[in-house]
Amino acid sequence: MKRKIGFLLIFVFMSAVLGMVQGLSFTINSTNAVIVLPTTKIVNGQPLHIGEDAISGSRLGALLVLKGIKPSIYTTYVNVDVEYHSILIEDNDQYYKLNKIDMPDVGLNVGDSPVGDVIVIALNFSKVFYNDTIKKVQFNDRAIEIIFNENTTPLSLGGEDTKMVSTVVDSKDTLYIYSYKKVLEESKTLGETLSVNGWKIKFMDIDTEQKKTLTDVLFPSGLPLTKVFEKGKYYVFYIDAENDEDVETYDSYPESRILDLQKAGAKKIFVFTPTDFFVGIGGTKQVSYTYEYFEKTKEYRDGDVFDGQWVWDIDPEDSLFTLYLHVDPENDFPKVTLGEDDVLELPIDKLKLTASFTKDDEGKITGVEGYTFVKSETVKKKVIVQTTKAEVIDDVNDLIIEDTELISLPNNKHVIIVGGWVSNKAWKLLEQVYGSSMIEALKEEVMSKGYVVKILENPNNPAYKVIILAGKDYTLTRKAIEEFMNQL
Numbered sequence: 001m002k003r004k005i006g007f008l009l010i011f012v013f014m015s016a017v018l019g020m021v022q023g024l025s026f027t028i029n030s031t032n033a034v035i036v037l038p039t040t041k042i043v044n045g046q047p048l049h050i051g052e053d054a055i056s057g058s059r060l061g062a063l064l065v066l067k068g069i070k071p072s073i074y075t076t077y078v079n080v081d082v083e084y085h086s087i088l089i090e091d092n093d094q095y096y097k098l099n100k101i102d103m104p105d106v107g108l109n110v111g112d113s114p115v116g117d118v119i120v121i122a123l124n125f126s127k128v129f130y131n132d133t134i135k136k137v138q139f140n141d142r143a144i145e146i147i148f149n150e151n152t153t154p155l156s157l158g159g160e161d162t163k164m165v166s167t168v169v170d171s172k173d174t175l176y177i178y179s180y181k182k183v184l185e186e187s188k189t190l191g192e193t194l195s196v197n198g199w200k201i202k203f204m205d206i207d208t209e210q211k212k213t214l215t216d217v218l219f220p221s222g223l224p225l226t227k228v229f230e231k232g233k234y235y236v237f238y239i240d241a242e243n244d245e246d247v248e249t250y251d252s253y254p255e256s257r258i259l260d261l262q263k264a265g266a267k268k269i270f271v272f273t274p275t276d277f278f279v280g281i282g283g284t285k286q287v288s289y290t291y292e293y294f295e296k297t298k299e300y301r302d303g304d305v306f307d308g309q310w311v312w313d314i315d316p317e318d319s320l321f322t323l324y325l326h327v328d329p330e331n332d333f334p335k336v337t338l339g340e341d342d343v344l345e346l347p348i349d350k351l352k353l354t355a356s357f358t359k360d361d362e363g364k365i366t367g368v369e370g371y372t373f374v375k376s377e378t379v380k381k382k383v384i385v386q387t388t389k390a391e392v393i394d395d396v397n398d399l400i401i402e403d404t405e406l407i408s409l410p411n412n413k414h415v416i417i418v419g420g421w422v423s424n425k426a427w428k429l430l431e432q433v434y435g436s437s438m439i440e441a442l443k444e445e446v447m448s449k450g451y452v453v454k455i456l457e458n459p460n461n462p463a464y465k466v467i468i469l470a471g472k473d474y475t476l477t478r479k480a481i482e483e484f485m486n487q488l
Helices: 002-010 013-019 050-067 255-263 426-434 436-449 474-487
Strands: 033-037 069-085 095-097 120-124 128-131 136-139 144-149 162-169 172-189 193-196 199-207 212-218 224-230 234-239 245-250 268-279 285-301 305-307 310-315 320-325 336-338 351-359 365-390 400-402 414-418 451-457 465-471
Touching (some): 033 050, 050 414, 050 474, 162 255, 162 285, 199 268, 224 268, 255 268, 255 285, 336 351, 414 426, 436 465
Parallel strands (some): 033 414, 414 465
Antiparallel strands (some): 069 365, 120 144, 144 320, 212 224
16 A cells, blocks of 8 residues: 555654654553554545545654664673783793792692692603704603692593592503592481482381381392391492492491402492481381492503593502603604694693794794793673664554554554544544543544544553544644654
């Protein structure tokens, strides 16, 4: 229809009205309103100016579309890559150990000796030299070492809670990595079952006086066992390196036995301890307990590769573990070099090593000035984003309808009726909804004042309004529309 085409053409023009002051107590835009235009064209042989009403109504429609487009601000988080740098370390043939003074953001407890929770990250400059032929730094075997003890796990070796155990197997220094879980003070009632990584303990009878419980135990292999557990005793279930299963009983915590099992390469260890027997709510008999669970997740021996050219040196006697940069071109561990734009990645905490080179007046590399440890980290940063929020109807043609289409008042939209009762058939619906006396009074107001801007409650839903913009002729109807637009 021409009036809908006119609505689109007038859209750009209406951008100028965005700054108008709001004067209404309700929100109205193209998504929650419908404009009803007249369709009557000739009355008593006289043509009515329907086209002019359509143009004015389209201007109002354009404004309602624009009213749904507003500046908006929202907060979000983005991942930002951050780099932390150590001081520039000069090459004086020293054995340099990374520390928190030279690099406060290292993120690890580093120091001079691997005691307690301290690890050592060392760069042996006597094994690093500048190769003038290739204009790069060259690293020899064990030029970089990472040293730690059984209390510290700076690597991804099995999760947050791990235990490192070293021993000698077939004359080879060996390291076992165990994942570890400890549960304190759980309880079960008579007939319930405790399941721990393959073991199942069903409590068949509970003696709260004697502090004992009769249980049916099922081992991971499916082997059944009926056993009595007593308060305060420790029951060590395990699967050894040869897949044999067994259970042992101890009067006190069997720390040395657990360690022996681990050094022997046991695959799984489950330590169960009843801590109390009591009658719970409702008279149910209950047993409380604690348990620990160990599972071997990884195994390394001297000379095994951890990652790339980072190799293990295991010292069971002192319980120390070293990862070192291994260079042995004759045995598939190629030369390691570091150029101007290169980084040497360490296998812990996203640490890298870079070199700073000296240059002559022509920009050619002449030597190496020093080295820098770099830590890469991704952090979440809060940002405020300015954008545009659009509450706009999907199809603008649905915003304007003909008066013959309005059969009843919708309960989810504002209704704007443009034009008087002579040209707009929607006035017949107004009489049905609000009564003839009220509408007659409204007609008299139009005739006496020239036009009206009347906002009525929608009886189907008071949250929405019925807005009447009518004048004695098209010029006054246009004036009513403009007055209403000024209130938006």
